[in-house]
Amino acid sequence: MREDTSKHSIDTRSRILDAAEALFMEHGFDGTSMRLITAQAGVNLAAINYHFGSKELLFQEVFRRRLTDLNRRRIEALDALEAEAGGAPLKPSRIVEAFFGTALRMAADVEGGGHTFMRLLGRTYTEPNDFVRQFLAEEYAECVDRFLAALYRALPEVARTEILWRFHFMMGAMSYAIAGTDALQLLAGKFDDEDPARLASRLMSFLLGGLRAPLADPGPA
């Protein structure tokens, strides 16, 4: 519950956060018990409720400590693009790169924990828990609004609904790509080595291809 205090406790806090991040990623929210987290972190069971208040609040803190950073960096990248363009509309591919490239760079950081977190994030997009969805939506709101506005301006001739859908599809491809590479080995066998580093460039060209694809036939009304 405390904000932050002596060095004694900040160690316990971050040990809990690290263990929780890895375990939530592996087993989901409902599948991860407090006893599992505290055992892996090497702290007492009551420490979670003492430091975070509840399991839900711990979960939110696991996200907040990284997601705030991620979305801030995304917005900074967009700011830089707009400053560079000086009022002129941006290239859609640059916008997409700013949003997804930033995330993919975080996912490539294995030692710092960014990789684990991005896998957790990818899975959490489809988490069934209500409070998780609402929390994520709030945490994303500002960043998504900024990027959608930029895309609307960059593609004035395209219906906004279509841009929304494409953005949605791109989110899905990225989430799944990050969350699923070593999770569900549906395409078993052939993925293994050397690849994670090149995931970013592969995914990015796929996303841009999808973004640039001709709009679908509206079909029979």
Added chain:
Amino acid sequence: MREDTSKHSIDTRSRILDAAEALFMEHGFDGTSMRLITAQAGVNLAAINYHFGSKELLFQEVFRRRLTDLNRRRIEALDALEAEAGGAPLKPSRIVEAFFGTALRMAADVEGGGHTFMRLLGRTYTEPNDFVRQFLAEEYAECVDRFLAALYRALPEVARTEILWRFHFMMGAMSYAIAGTDALQLLAGKFDDEDPARLASRLMSFLLGGLRAPLADPGPA
């Protein structure tokens, strides 16, 4: 545990399966209790263990009764394509249409339960439970092998690793698109009405755009 028997029990069985399908979709495997399922199905708590053996086996049966059908239809569509081509290599877009279009048509069937199931399936790709992943991988193996082989033959000049990745990305975009339309409202507000019917054509043109995108720069080795 029984294979199938009197009309008394097949009603109980399918009532359980229907309730479980909807609840697993809404709350996930760990988040759905047996008491919740049996209450919604209007049957006794012990009925699940009696008819299916365990919660895990019920979960698998929820998938098997629809997934077997889906993948069989996919393979039939591919068979039809190959018969029509008579030995000539297929157009990649036709292959992709056979795989994803079949799924999207199932997802468009709201009354028959296909919609609910496909949303469940989309979420389950990133389910953290071990037995779920292994079960899905087995259930998909034959179908995925057939379609990958077809894509390899249709795109002989493209490295197989690249095809694998693109297939992976396409799976992600579709899963997320189906599972997430009314789940995580990250792109809140603007999706609502009239759209679900046109999801298929929108997604398909996005997927094909991604599939046709120029290959990524291999980058620094």
Added chain:
DNA sequence: GTATGATTAAAACAGTTGTTTGAGTTTGTG
């Protein structure tokens, strides 16, 4: 050193989990 507050520790809390039991009811067959 002693007092003060922050942190940790072990134990217990009430509630929920999936599963099993054993008696009851229904169903189909001779």
Added chain:
DNA sequence: CACAAACTCAAACAACTGTTTTAATCATAC
């Protein structure tokens, strides 16, 4: 009708859930 199998039911099982409590330990300022 009688018999046996299939099925349903309420109750209980032990194990586990997140949380709280109470006492012990630690760090720090006076």
